[in-house]
Amino acid sequence: MAEDGQVLVNLGLIHRDNEFIPYWDVWLDWMRTQGWRRFAWYVWDQGPGMPGDWAGRFAPSFEFVFHFNRQARKPNKIVPCKHAGQDSHLRADGSSTAMRSKAGEVGGWTHAGQPTQETRIPDSVIRVMRHKGKIGKDIDHPAVFPVALPEFVIEAYSDKGDIVFEPFGGSGTTMLAAERAGRACRSVEIAPEYVDVAIKRFQQNYPGQPVTLVATGQLFEEVRRERLYLTEAAA
Secondary structure: OOOOOOEEEEEEEOOOOOOOOOHHHHHHEEEEEHHOOEEEEEEEEOOOOOOOOOOOOOOOOEEEEEEEEEEEEOOOOOOOOOOOOOOEEEEOOOOEEEEEEEOOOEEOOOOOOOOOOOOOOOEEEEEEEOOOOOOOEEEEEEEEEOOOOOHHHHHHOOOOOOEEEEEEOOOOOOHHHHHHHHHHHEEOOOOOHHHHHHHHHHHHHOOOOOOEEOOOOEHHHHHEEEEEEEEHHOO
C-alpha cells in the first residue's frame, strides 16, 4: 500500500440483551498493533430512519465509518459549495458569515475578495441514502451499503487511475464504485457464490467490458458453463 494510503471501514450497530455491543474495540486495538492510527471516526447518515418497532430506541438511520492511516493525506474537494463563484462572503442582509471569536468579534476571511471555490472537502457526516430494492436484474442479494458510499470515499481519498483495495468483496459494491470513479479495484472474496454475484452485477452495469479468469484467460461465461457441465456430470 502507498505510504499515504487510507483505510476506511464501514461498521454498523449490533444490539444484544438490550445493549449495543462495542464489538469494534478489539478490532481497533488490533489495527493499532499493526501500525495503523485511529485517525478519524465518521458517521454515515443513511436518510430517514428504518420503519418498524425498535424496542424503545429511535429508528436507526446511521452507521459508522472508521478511518485509519499511517500518514495523513488531504482529502480531495468533492462537495459542491453552496455559494460557488460568488465574490462576497456576506449574507443577504449584509452581515458576515465569518466565525465569531471568544471575544465576540467577527473575523475576516482568508480569501476575502476572491470568488468562493467550486468545491470543498467533505464533512465528517457522510450523507448518502441507504440502498433500496434489488442490486441488479435477477440478483436477490443484500447490499450492505449503496455504491454511492464507497464512491464518495474513493473520490475523496484517491485520484483517477489509482488502485483501490477491497478485502471483503461481497457483492462487488466497491468494485462498481471504483469503476464509476475511474479507479482500478483489487478485490478479495473467499465465497465463490459472492464472486459470481459480483461478476454478474458488474456485467449488468458494464456489459461492454469482458470479464476473464486470469489463470486460464477464459471468459466468465465459459467458466460458468464449464462448472455447470461438471456439476451435471457428477450428479
